Amino acid sequence: MKTALFILALSLVPFAAGAEPHPVEIHTRLASPIGADKKVALTLDACSGKYDDDLIEFLIQNRIPATIFATKKWLDKNPHGLSVIKAHLDLFDVENHGEKHIPAIIGTDRNVYGIPGEPDVVHLRREVVEGARAVEKATGIAPHWYRDATGEYDPQAIQEIDKLGYKIAGFSVNADQGATAKKAAIEKRLEKVMPGDVIIAHMNKPASDSAEGLAVGLSYLLKAGFVFVRLDQVDLQLIPEKAPKKSP
Template sequence: MLAVFAAPWALAEQPPKEIHDLLAAGPQGSKQIALTLDACSGKFDDDLVEYLIRKRIPATIFATKKWLDRNPKGLAIVKTHLDLFDVEDHGERHIPAVIGKGRTVYGIPGEPDVIHLRREVVEGARAVQEATGVAPHWYRGATGEYDDESIKEIDRLGYKIAGFSVNADDGATSKRLAIEKRLARVKPGDVILAHMNKPSSDSAEGLAAGLDYLLKKDFLFVRLDQVDLQQLPK
């Protein structure tokens, strides 16, 4: 019988994957969770950020250079509250971390080669450091999907990939009730993904209601610069 080998082009077309993470094990009985907010491009959700400041809820913000450049007022608010907000790298131009000409994620073109991926990560990090004065250590790619080559390259560049375990708002497209229901199912160790770049969406209202519930249940919010993550078993 002839052996069958996968051609290199076939391997390159393996579908990208989401990375699902939990917080690394904390103290016994801990109810720690992490709120992470993507600022892809678009605008600044002042209602959401003002709510977090008022309630003293820490969050990790993944900001692109595009968002930082377009939202100086929002950035100024975040910078005055770096005791609450950790700003990390979401890339230069919000390009998915999949490599290969013609490859897309949710219709968004990925990177043609590793050199372009490297620029997306490094220039995004540079923008965060220049904007906040603090160098980022975590990276989250656009769409939150990655291929094996991009995962290896991001690691070589010295950044940790931030996955998640609860997708709260589906890219700021979910309605308030759906967001509330998802947050009502949060468990200790969960990493929540939501968005802060679409003020016209239901994200602020839904998150405020859901986070109020979690506060009443005595969950403790932490930032990713204070903890580490562990990948969920596949």
């Protein structure tokens, strides 16, 4: 998968000689066969900010496994939330979201959604490695998956993350749009989930509608017979991108 991600990035983002490549948002699904088992993966980003107690308690009460992508910033600022997660490592897999929540794009003055990227490869490596160390220190378990800030990557960054030995976690369903979506919108997005989907949402903004919307949407999926898995139990495959239509 890792080599394929690099090839995908290069093939999807043509650019002129000497120009900086555009970042790509990586979309993935579960790699295991998706027959009648209706498996899906819930992933929750803990970027910076706070701990969404309502969301995590809902998952615990309903025994819904999730993969949490936590930054060092979030782990350092939320000891209570971390203690709850550590008490339920049978449900939660904690993976690497970086040290400071920086997009995996390389180049001075480059940014994604207004968030500055890395000035060089050295800084990118630090973001990934220090994020991983923070997760292992906090949980006692070394992470194997990496997700950057914004979910967008440029080809050079993908190559470096591959060299560091981490698999990139994409997604196929954006449930809460960075914790900005309203409850009704989150519910509708989850109603459209299909077997094999990888859901992304957020657990670092308790003032948002994420917890309430996810509670309704995830309950619907449970009643529909979906089974939730963590990323440490599966692998992911790329979703083939549709070629852009040619103008007549």
